[in-house]
Amino acid sequence: xxxxxxxxxxxxxxxxxxxxxxxxxxxxxxxxxxxxxxxxxxxxxxxxxxxxxxxxxxxxxxxxxxxxxxxxxxxxxxxxxxxxxxxxxxxxxxxxxxxxxxxxxxxxxxxxxxxxxxxxxxxxxxxxxxxxxxxxxxxx
Numbered sequence: 001x002x003x004x005x006x007x008x009x010x011x012x013x014x015x016x017x018x019x020x021x022x023x024x025x026x027x028x029x030x031x032x033x034x035x036x037x038x039x040x041x042x043x044x045x046x047x048x049x050x051x052x053x054x055x056x057x058x059x060x061x062x063x064x065x066x067x068x069x070x071x072x073x074x075x076x077x078x079x080x081x082x083x084x085x086x087x088x089x090x091x092x093x094x095x096x097x098x099x100x101x102x103x104x105x106x107x108x109x110x111x112x113x114x115x116x117x118x119x120x121x122x123x124x125x126x127x128x129x130x131x132x133x134x135x136x137x138x139x140x
Contacts, residue, residue: 001134034095089124
């Protein structure tokens with residue numbers, strides 16, 4: 001995929017997977033994200049993935065799409081986890097709301113009020129891309 005193809009794909013897709021590590025084990029979890037200026041922005045709650053990313057901020061982020069006719073696209077980025085302050089959290093929520101609105105899921109994104117699981121603090125973060133690679137197979 002060209003750089004323009006990768007950018008278009010990351011802007012058009014809303015679910016990615018964060019891969020983080022803990023010693024010998026790798027933990028991969030899906031997140032709803034928004035792509036903005038070379039970063040994947042996400043909003044979540046404290047838990048295993050946040051704990052792991054805080055300890056080991058170098059992470060992998062993967063986005064894929066499989067088509068009924070057999071083709072697929074995938075983008076992998078290697079980057080750094082950055083936890084965001086209140087201003088960054090506001091930007092993240094704004095980006096996610098806009099992203100959900102463009103995919104027909106307006107109003108279903110995270111919110112500042114009640115978006116966190118009971119007893120878990122909300123966390124806004126981004127993965128700043130250091131490297132990006134994309135592949136595509138066309139069939140049909």
